[in-house]
Amino acid sequence: MSDPKLNYLPCTDGGAGHRMAFWEWGNTNAAHVVVCVHGLSRQGRDFDVLAQALLARSGGALRVICPDVVGRGKSDWLVDPQGYQVPHYAADMIALLAHLQPRTQTLDWVGTSMGGLIGMAVFGQKQVPLPLALRRLVLNDVGPVIQWDSIVRIGQYLGRVVQFESLQQAADAMLAVSSSFGPHTPAQWLELSRHMVKPVPGSANAVTLHYDPTIAIPFAAVTQEAAAQGEAMLWQLYDSIQAQTLLLRGAQSDLLSPQTAQQMCVRGPKARLVEFAGVGHAPTLIAADQVEAVAGFLLE
Numbered sequence: 691m692s693d694p695k696l697n698y699l700p701c702t703d704g705g706a707g708h709r710m711a712f713w714e715w716g717n718t719n720a721a722h723v724v725v726c727v728h729g730l731s732r733q734g735r736d737f738d739v740l741a742q743a744l745l746a747r748s749g750g751a752l753r754v755i756c757p758d759v760v761g762r763g764k765s766d767w768l769v770d771p772q773g774y775q776v777p778h779y780a781a782d783m784i785a786l787l788a789h790l791q792p793r794t795q796t797l798d799w800v801g802t803s804m805g806g807l808i809g810m811a812v813f814g815q816k817q818v819p820l821p822l823a824l825r826r827l828v829l830n831d832v833g834p835v836i837q838w839d840s841i842v843r844i845g846q847y848l849g850r851v852v853q854f855e856s857l858q859q860a861a862d863a864m865l866a867v868s869s870s871f872g873p874h875t876p877a878q879w880l881e882l883s884r885h886m887v888k889p890v891p892g893s894a895n896a897v898t899l900h901y902d903p904t905i906a907i908p909f910a911a912v913t914q915e916a917a918a919q920g921e922a923m924l925w926q927l928y929d930s931i932q933a934q935t936l937l938l939r940g941a942q943s944d945l946l947s948p949q950t951a952q953q954m955c956v957r958g959p960k961a962r963l964v965e966f967a968g969v970g971h972a973p974t975l976i977a978a979d980q981v982e983a984v985a986g987f988l989l990e
Contacts, residue, residue, distance in 0.1 A: 694741065694756065696764060699789050701782045703760075703773055710782050711764035712757040715741040720753040721795040724988060727783070727805030728756075729972060730909070731848060731901055733763030735885035740800070740975045740984060747985050753794075757786060759804070761902040763885070771904035776804070780811035787812075787820050798826040798988050799933075803945065803972050806832035807924070814927030827933045828984055829961065831943050831972035833950045834924035838914050840945035840971060849906025853890055853898050860887045860897050870970030872940065878976055929958040936987045937961035938980070940969035962987070 694713040701710050713734045724744060726737040734756035741754040758765040759779050768774060787797065801809035806829040812818065813827050847867045854860035861883035874882070887897035935958075939951050954961045964983045966973050973980050 694735075694738075694754075698764075699786055701760070701785050703768060703770075703778065705769055708760055708766035708768060710757055710760055710766070710786065712755055712786060715754040715756070716745045716752045717750055718753060719793055720751055721793060722751065722798070723753045723755060723790060723794045723796070724798040724800065725783070725786070726754065726756045726800040727802070727808050728759065728762070729803035729805060730844065731762070731899075731905070732802070733885055733900055734758045735763070736802070736882065737800070737975065738881075740981055743981045743985050744988065747989055753790075755786070755790065757783070759808075761905050763900055767902040767904075771902075771907040774902075774905045774908050776807050776811055779804075779808045783808055783812055784818070784820070787818075787822060791820060791822075794822060796823045796825045798828075799824075800828040800830065800975075800984060800988075801832070802830040802975070803832045806830055810834075810924065810927045810931065813933055814930045816930065824933045826988055827931060827935045827959070828938065828987065829935065829954075830938045830975065831940050831946050833937070833946050833954050834928050835921050835947065835950040836917065837945055837947055838917060840943075841909075841912065841917065843944065845906070845910055848909060849903040851898070851903050853896055854887070856895050857884060857887060857897060860899075870940065870942065870944070871972065871974050872966070872969035872977070874974070874976065882974065882976070925957070928954065931959040933959060934987075935959040935961040936984070937963045938973055938983065939963065939965045940971055940973050941965045941967050942970040943972070945971040 694715045697712050698709045728736045737756045761767050799809045813824050861880050888900050890896040890898050937954055939946050955963050
């Protein structure tokens, strides 16, 4: 299977509501589902390589779901940008899990950066309001403590409205701010970039970034003091997780510190830690060793 199926789910938001897009791979009747959720400015096609590897290794006995978090990819944009926050995203994901019922019996979650925070919000609930077995959780370069320098760095480029003359020009520009993702071949990076842009109406080749630039508004409002106060709540969620947990970390990550990673190995679900040399924030789960780490954990 070379391409996933695109689906849409209506979600509530206190207003007229919105549609969340999600990409579906594999067996639609499979009882075992893996949900893969992307980072802050990314989208669900980031997981194409991982999804295909999981299906190949499982013999197709899986359903892999890769949502575009609202405001990204093929999903709707919100009228009120204050909705672009983790609690709202988690509510959308609970709606998605309810939609996947009743066939889904066991759930695994792979969350990169923001997707990992959403995963903690779902898996850290005392009782998920669904008859699901929350089996395994992969947190990709994220934890309850987010380094302030990383927040500042991301804020320097998030939300800029930029137009590019071609996909290649867009890919080159994104590479300039994403070097921490680690080494990729030109073909790998171009494929990663392909789903990060959309055509500019009325132009033959010009493209712009896929996401709503107003996702930057609530992000920019976060202060260092507020971030520190939120750590206690995130630790409480993390400590409540019952699922087996794998923690991935780029060895040069500026978002997840070695100290936080070590704490996560002895607290809560006592995560198993795997680090990748030559990578910062965040591993893209395309390199063979990264795919093997996730697939081995989920399918062992």
